[in-house]
Amino acid sequence: MPDNTFGARTAAALSRRGPLCVGIDPHAQLLRSWGLDDSLDGARQFCETLVAAVAGHVAFVKPQSAFFERFGSGGIALLENVIAESRRAGALVLLDVKRGDIGSTMSAYAQAYLDADSSLAVDAITASPYLGFGSLQPLFDTAQANDRGVFVLALTSNSEGGQVQLARRKDGRTVAQSIIDEAAALNAEAEPLGDIGIVMGATVPGCKESNALTLRQSTYGITHNVVHNGETAHDLSELNGPILVPGMGVQGGQPSDLRRVLGASAQWAIPSYSREIARHGPTVASVRSVAEQTAKDCADAIGR
Numbered sequence: 196m197p198d199n200t201f202g203a204r205t206a207a208a209l210s211r212r213g214p215l216c217v218g219i220d221p222h223a224q225l226l227r228s229w230g231l232d233d234s235l236d237g238a239r240q241f242c243e244t245l246v247a248a249v250a251g252h253v254a255f256v257k258p259q260s261a262f263f264e265r266f267g268s269g270g271i272a273l274l275e276n277v278i279a280e281s282r283r284a285g286a287l288v289l290l291d292v293k294r295g296d297i298g299s300t301m302s303a304y305a306q307a308y309l310d311a312d313s314s315l316a317v318d319a320i321t322a323s324p325y326l327g328f329g330s331l332q333p334l335f336d337t338a339q340a341n342d343r344g345v346f347v348l349a350l351t352s353n354s355e356g357g358q359v360q361l362a363r364r365k366d367g368r369t370v371a372q373s374i375i376d377e378a379a380a381l382n383a384e385a386e387p388l389g390d391i392g393i394v395m396g397a398t399v400p401g402c403k404e405s406n407a408l409t410l411r412q413s414t415y416g417i418t419h420n421v422v423h424n425g426e427t428a429h430d431l432s433e434l435n436g437p438i439l440v441p442g443m444g445v446q447g448g449q450p451s452d453l454r455r456v457l458g459a460s461a462q463w464a465i466p467s468y469s470r471e472i473a474r475h476g477p478t479v480a481s482v483r484s485v486a487e488q489t490a491k492d493c494a495d496a497i498g499r
């Protein structure tokens with residue numbers, strides 16, 4: 196297996212730099228809390244500081260496209276700059292765009308974000324499988340041809356996600372489990388890791404392994420809730436791919452949730468923090484220091 200695949204580059208980055216993804220979300224409230232205007236200029240200063248603080252130190256940075264798109268063409272130019280500077284500093288860039296459309300349109304998104312010739316080309320993007328997992332095939336094909344990756348939403352961190360993602364299919368699996376299984380099929384036999392990641396929020400119910408652990412403790416008085424979680428609990432044991440874990444920090448997720456949600460697959464966790472890290476700005480030193488401490492806390496929790 197060539198060293199240059201996205202899976203191989205991810206495994207190397209997690210070993211070398213530790214398990215952390217820092218979100219770059221030029222959010223109006225964050226800009227104001229840094230004493231900046233909620234304007235393109237403010238966003239530029241915010242991004243320059245974050246990139247200087249973390250892109251040479253953490254495994255992944257994750258700009259969220261919407262926070263750039265809101266400034267129009269100037270915002271897209273800023274995003275291009277963030278991508279180029281972050282990659283130059285050695286971070287893998289995961290662009291959070293959550294694209295999901297019919298296959299022919301997905302080919303155009305693939306060209307925009309995963310084709311090496313595009314000015315917006317990144318190492319990986321997030322994608323939504325809710326027009327059908329197969330509709331994402333053009334992304335998978337372009338990613339493979341360009342040594343890039345795709346992170347497919349499985350069980351998201353927001354409380355509304357379960358309405359769709361925990362629904363049961365006729366075969367008894369949850370929709371989320373079927374997405375995990377489809378990703379696993381694409382990653383089968385890849386070494387050291389496949390190119391197709393999934394997204395699992397830190398705020399979701401535990402995986403089968405951690406539920407088994409909790410059920411064993413049921414003699415000590417654990418509630419019905421645990422049994423219910425057990426029924427919809429997911430199984431990641433065959434995934435063989437990286438797992439983006441948003442919902443950390445401000446949304447309530449803690450490093451200890453990594454094992455609870457991912458079980459042994461936590462070794463491939465990429466815990467993602469946006470506001471929780473950025474709120475320590477506006478200095479490069481304060482942002483870098485909290486990012487380094489957070490990466491260490493996550494590594495300790497995972498046992499990396």
Ligand SMILES: O=C(O)c1cc(=O)[nH]c(=O)n1[C@@H]1O[C@H](COP(=O)(O)O)[C@@H](O)[C@H]1O
Pocket residue numbers: 218220259291321350351352353394395396441442443444445446467468469470471
């Ligand atoms: O794909 C994501 O990054 C994502 C998935 C998810 O399930 N939940 C989630 O909050 N996110 C993103 O993570 C960022 C929020 O991170 P915090 O500021 O750390 O809460 C936003 O950019 C969200 O779009």
